[in-house]
Amino acid sequence: MTDVTVVVATRNRRDQLLDSLDRHAGPVIVVDNGSTDGTADAVRDRFPGVRVVRLDHNAGAAARNVGAELARTPFVAFADDDSHWAPGCLDRAAALFRAHPRAGLLTAQIRVGRSERLDPVSAGMAEDPLGSPPDLPGPAVLGFLACAAIVRRDAFGQVGGFNPRLRIYGEEELLAMDLAAAGWGLAYVPELVVHHQPATEGRDLRRRHRLEARNRLLTAALRRPAPVVLRTAVETWRAPQGRSALLDAGRELGWILRHRRRLPAPVEAARARLDRWDRSAGQVRDVCPVESRGVRRA
Known part of the structure; x- marks a missing residue:
């Protein structure tokens, strides 16, 4: 039996989810973010072996936390409703985790669409800007895309x-x-x-840009030094939907002050190294779509 559970968070994308579910190996948990298109019932009818958790609200990415908590395996692989892991990869990932006890998260190569093109995220990570520590099974990273991540469940739970x-x-x-x-x-x-077979129809790009910019600023404010926060605020102002994102982030000021916790010096140094790599590569994160910006999260 596999040591990896696949957790899929979804909302109102029933058809894409049904197309991808039979491609997952091992146990699968679907967390439905309050869908109104019959997703939960459709999955139960067609895939009785899949565990379905129906939330009464849209929890966003935190729906994955629900699935990870319910998993009974030491490792959890995340998938979107339009993605799946290649055959054999989950077992291989479990073996790599067992061989590298410090590894808390492994992120995979992403192949996009029918053409199987390499996602820019993967291309950037392969450039190895942080080096390849001997106690990890590949180049060190400080970011990932959720649909291509497998986590050690204990590590994931430890940080919330x-x-x-x-x-x-x-x-x-x-x-x-x-x-x-x-x-x-x-x-x-x-x-x-x-x-990954991403669908573009029905996506609200204005809302997406606003949330991306907001979250980038909130993340900096929660963990990075003041000069980085200021620089990120300026970049946010210039980004698509940036002014609205600044207002959104400003509403969270009290929460930020309560939860702000600076990174340990070695982690901040690594993150700063990636910032410099960003600028030297000429890729400004605030104007790039998330698929490209993820390169700079390597």
Whole structure:
């Protein structure tokens, strides 16, 4: 029996989810974020072996926390309703975790669409800007895309999983930094492969840009030094939907002050190194879509 549970968070994407569910190996937990399109019932009818948890509200990325808590395996792989892990990858990831006890999160190579093009996130991580520590199975990273991540369940729980306040879009960066701050290693492992079939129709890009910019600023304010927070605020102002994002982040000031916790010096140094790499590469994160910006979270 596999040591990995696949957790899928979904909302109102019944058809995409039904198309992808039979491609998952091992136990699967679907957490439905209050869908109104019959997702939960459809999954129960077609896939009786899949555990379905129906939330009465949209918890965003934190729905994955619910699935991870219910899992009874030592490792949890996340998937979107339009993605799946390549055959054999989950067992291979479990073996890598067992061989590398400091590893708290492994992130896979992402292949996009029917053409199987390499996602820019994966291309950036392969450049290895943080080096490859001998106690990790690949280049060290300080970020990931959730649909391509497998976590050690204990490590994930230790840091509280995805922060509910960030909801969706860019929620991974805070979790990555908190795992590193707790002493866990994060690594890019290109032999692990995720297939992603993203749909663009029905997406509210204005809302997405606003949430991305808000979350980027909140993440900086929660963990980074004041000069970085100021620079991020300026970048947010210039970003699409940036002024609205600044107002959104400002409403969270009290929460930020209560939960602000600076990164340990080695983790901040690594994050700062990535910031410099960003600028030298000429890629400004505030104007890039999340798929490209994730490169700079390597």
